[in-house]
Amino acid sequence: MTGSQHGRDEVVGPQGAGGLVVIPTFNERDNLPRIVERLLNALSDIHVLVVDDSSPDGTGQIAEGLAAADEAGRIHVMHRTVKDGLGKAYLAGFAWGLERDYPVIIEMDADGSHAPEQLHRLLAGINEGADLVIGSRYVPGGELVNWPKRREVLSKGANTYARMALGSSIKDITAGYRAYRAPVLRAIGLDEVDSAGYCFQIDLAWRTLQHGFTVREVPITFTEREIGESKMDGGVILESFLNVARWGWQGRTARFRS
Numbered sequence: 001m002t003g004s005q006h007g008r009d010e011v012v013g014p015q016g017a018g019g020l021v022v023i024p025t026f027n028e029r030d031n032l033p034r035i036v037e038r039l040l041n042a043l044s045d046i047h048v049l050v051v052d053d054s055s056p057d058g059t060g061q062i063a064e065g066l067a068a069a070d071e072a073g074r075i076h077v078m079h080r081t082v083k084d085g086l087g088k089a090y091l092a093g094f095a096w097g098l099e100r101d102y103p104v105i106i107e108m109d110a111d112g113s114h115a116p117e118q119l120h121r122l123l124a125g126i127n128e129g130a131d132l133v134i135g136s137r138y139v140p141g142g143e144l145v146n147w148p149k150r151r152e153v154l155s156k157g158a159n160t161y162a163r164m165a166l167g168s169s170i171k172d173i174t175a176g177y178r179a180y181r182a183p184v185l186r187a188i189g190l191d192e193v194d195s196a197g198y199c200f201q202i203d204l205a206w207r208t209l210q211h212g213f214t215v216r217e218v219p220i221t222f223t224e225r226e227i228g229e230s231k232m233d234g235g236v237i238l239e240s241f242l243n244v245a246r247w248g249w250q251g252r253t254a255r256f257r258s
């Protein structure tokens with residue numbers, strides 16, 4: 001697949017500029033080669049870290065094959081022994097990237113929901129000075145393609161709930177397509193993050209704001225996966241609901257005390 005087939009923007013954006021794209025995978029054997037090819041077509045100088053939680057479908061071995069075939073050495077693979085959540089996989093990937101001094105660390109799903117051809121929009125935000133750039137479905141220009149109505153309702157409800165509980169103005173705080181400047185990840189206390197599932201996204205955006213960093217949203221098109229299944233479940237939703245309530249309460253208590 002080429003970038004143009006996926007409608008890469010005409011604007012030639014900043015190149016990868018030393019960035020690392022962390023891609024967590026669980027049972028994504030058919031999606032992973034496609035997303036990696038699209039990514040390296042879109043930004044030839046970006047590096048990729050696949051964080052695989054011993055996928056039973058052999059995604060980890062597929063990733064090894066991709067890494068071995070890339071003569072430029074841009075693809076790296078981390079194998080974890082158990083599936084213990086999107087958040088934990090990202091934390092392990094971030095630690096790997098920070099140890100190697102990548103200046104920008106990017107989150108991207110393996111399933112094609114996040115278009116690599118739009119990554120330059122996030123990197124442009126970083127180059128213009130933002131500390132965290134969120135690829136947002138809910139700012140003007142952002143869109144959802146083929147997402148089931150129940151997921152859209154859940155996502156918009158979760159964003160409204162998080163905005164009200166936390167007093168934040170981020171429109172898409174649950175989004176999983178984002179670019180962090182490395183110093184942000186060093187500063188916000190990753191050791192204390194205990195969000196295992198998708199509320200990890202809210203957790204990190206909230207920490208970023210609390211530490212006084214700047215957050216910018218840029219519009220993206222989020223497209224429902226064509227292959228495989230979402231790993232979202234009831235436990236993920238409950239964790240998000242409870243954690244956001246706790247953070248909101250802690251924030252209010254802290255404001256009351258000061």
Ligand SMILES: Nc1nc2c(ncn2[C@@H]2O[C@H](COP(=O)(O)OP(=O)(O)O[C@H]3O[C@H](CO)[C@@H](O)[C@H](O)[C@@H]3O)[C@@H](O)[C@H]2O)c(=O)[nH]1
Pocket residue numbers: 023024025026027028051052053083084085086089108109110111113155174175176177198201229230231232
């Ligand atoms: N290593 C690892 N990877 C995981 C795990 N759970 C999910 N993943 C990987 O994380 C990515 C996203 O998982 P999906 O299950 O496809 O996510 P989704 O339902 O489409 O949710 C998307 O939207 C959410 C709500 O807006 C986002 O919060 C989420 O990050 C993601 O972008 C995929 O690459 C998937 O293989 C895990 O426990 N371990």
